[in-house]
Amino acid sequence: MSTRSTLVVVAHPNLAGSRANAAMVAAIGDLDNVTVHDLYAAYPDFRIDVAREQELLRTHDTVVLQFPLYWYSTTPLLKAWFDQVLTINFAFTFDGTASELRGKQAWAAVTVGGDPGFYTREGFNTVAVEEYLRPLQQTLGICQFEDLGHLKVHGLMTGALSDEDLALHAKQYRALLASGGSPATTLAAVNPCGDDHAAARVLARLAGTHEDQPVDA
Template identity: 60%
Template sequence: MTTNRTLVIVAHPNLAESRANAARLAEIKDLDNVTVHDLYQTYPDLNIDVAREHQLLREHDTIVLQFPVYWYNVTSLLKAWFDAVLVHGFAFTFDGSASALSGKKAWLAVTVGSTLETYAAEGLARRPLDEYLAPVTQTLEFCQLDYQGVHAVYGMIFDPSDETLILDAKEYHRLISTSETPAG
């Protein structure tokens, strides 16, 4: 039986100050089949090594993008990573032929400042989180990745309880260690 190799791409500009992301990473640190790749630590100068990133993507079966939602979007370095790494011929083709990413699973692990209620038709954001993440999910699908959904934890600006963070981190560990994915 082959072990599923998971690449967790972390794109948090203030990771040391993020209790939720730290809890998630602490919970998966000892998993043998997981590679944690911190973009802000690796590329503090924002100079992305595209060949290295392509190799990491090739070596893994599942790609998890872990990031905080900033202004209804991904962080700036994650956007720069998309632009530099997910290029024609590697990540996608126009003729329908397979890319280097074809068939790999991908999902999102996001932290959200506002509450779940904020992301409702009657909430402050006026639409669900999935609608704000649509450009990311469409990018993953265009790159022939098998998009599996999002695992989100809300209310980060309200200083969530340790219990909330522990439960979220345990669920994150369960998803990654069992190769399960969040419900889309």
């Protein structure tokens, strides 16, 4: 088990009715080093307690942003959270001095409705998911986080994601959070081709019942 404390900011408008996000949250709920923070449960009226949110960020080493891709972006409440919580002098500065977030790590856990082929030059959406995540990458960089990349899973709307693959993805998610691993380095090491589902199978076998072992070992 990692000694790093991790804040998982979950931003799904209907978590109870979701498939992938609910499975992912269920997989990590009992990890001692992880705080699961459901934004839509905390702020159904979008009245964000900025002081509370900033204190949560201060008291955790790593931040994971978990959300479904909505119209090529984050969900509305997560965008409002960025706008209201990541304020000047707390999250970023204009003069190059350290923000209160400098040295913390962050990564995204994204669920995607379309199949991988939808996000290619010839596909329905014409560009890769990574292109849609560039504003998020820029935000994390400006806020002086160490950006560890993202973990994604496809096929939620098309039915291409099987129950087996979803279970493996959730197990991979748990293993990453339990170990303090990085999705960028772990997935690249396991599967350079970038097939997250195949990587999930390998990492799930690596993790087994020994979640105190680093998944990228």
